[in-house]
Amino acid sequence: MTHYINKIPYLNLVGACLGPLDALDKIYSEKIELVFLDIHMPELSGIDFMKLMKGRIRVILTTAYSQYALEGYELNVIDYLLKPIPFERFVNAVQKAKEALDPKETLEAKTPPKQEDEFMFVKTDSRIQKVRFGDIRYIESLGNYVSIYTEQERIVSHLTMKDIEERLSEQHFMRIHRSFVISLDYVQFIEGNQIFLDKRIALPLGETYRDKFFKALDDNMLTGKK
Numbered sequence: 244m245t246h247y248i249n250k251i252p253y254l255n256l257v258g259a260c261l262g263p264l265d266a267l268d269k270i271y272s273e274k275i276e277l278v279f280l281d282i283h284m285p286e287l288s289g290i291d292f293m294k295l296m297k298g299r300i301r302v303i304l305t306t307a308y309s310q311y312a313l314e315g316y317e318l319n320v321i322d323y324l325l326k327p328i329p330f331e332r333f334v335n336a337v338q339k340a341k342e343a344l345d346p347k348e349t350l351e352a353k354t355p356p357k358q359e360d361e362f363m364f365v366k367t368d369s370r371i372q373k374v375r376f377g378d379i380r381y382i383e384s385l386g387n388y389v390s391i392y393t394e395q396e397r398i399v400s401h402l403t404m405k406d407i408e409e410r411l412s413e414q415h416f417m418r419i420h421r422s423f424v425i426s427l428d429y430v431q432f433i434e435g436n437q438i439f440l441d442k443r444i445a446l447p448l449g450e451t452y453r454d455k456f457f458k459a460l461d462d463n464m465l466t467g468k469k
Contacts, residue, residue, distance in 0.1 A: 244279055244305065247333050254337065263287040267295070275300055277321075277340050282306040293318045301343060303336050363410050365391065365400040372398055376415065380440055381425040382407055419456055420449040427459065 248256045257275055260266040263284050269275065280302050282289040293302055298319060307326040321343055322336035361376045378393040384404040391398040391407075408416075408424060418424050419438060429440045436453075437445040448456060 244328075247328075247330060248279075250330075251334070251337055253341065263289075263292050266292070270296070270300060276344055277301045277303065279303050279305050290318070293320070301340055303340060361412070365398060365402065367398060367400055374398060376411065376426075377428070379416075379426050380429045380444070381423055381446060384422045417452075417456060417459055419452050420447050421451075423447070 245259055248254050257273055258269050260269060263286055278300055280289045280292060289304060302320045303322050303324060304320050305324045321340045324332060324336055362373055364371050364373055374391060380392050380394060383390040387403060389400055389402050389404060389407055415428055416424055416426055423446050425438060425446060431439050431441055436448045438448050439445050
């Protein structure tokens, strides 16, 4: 366990105790956030040890006895590692502990930036222009060029559709035709094989892209009972 712990950069080994009473003393005298705890120990079992702690500290159980797993989880252990413990499994448990100990950091890491805050720079014939993803309504392929249509303007750049697609979020943008990528945020309605971004702008929905497009709409689609 000491060897494993020393391999994880964000773990700081405060101590390795041979018995539960020594561990209790260390926990109450030092700032400890996480304990790797065995079940079978002299003087005090791991389960009794956790009951004494009353949730004061986070615990990962390390044991050869699987029958204690349910009781361990009832005491809110982070994870239950069965010996012999593979390093990959150890890392997975430690990551769970990290997320439990610092949920704010985890939330920030998992929360993607808002669509309106993201942007890219594209080069036109006369300048390098900042384009916010939230402003893009659709993009048209023109061979080795693309036209990016926003609510305010049309921007032509010497890029391929593949170049653009690699920068766009699949949550907000979708290829609907070999020549068009649209922002799902601007879709107003679909009629036949056309997607309307407003009453004037209608773009073709290619047969190749049809199933994927409607699958993307499923989560937000209401249908009447037949």
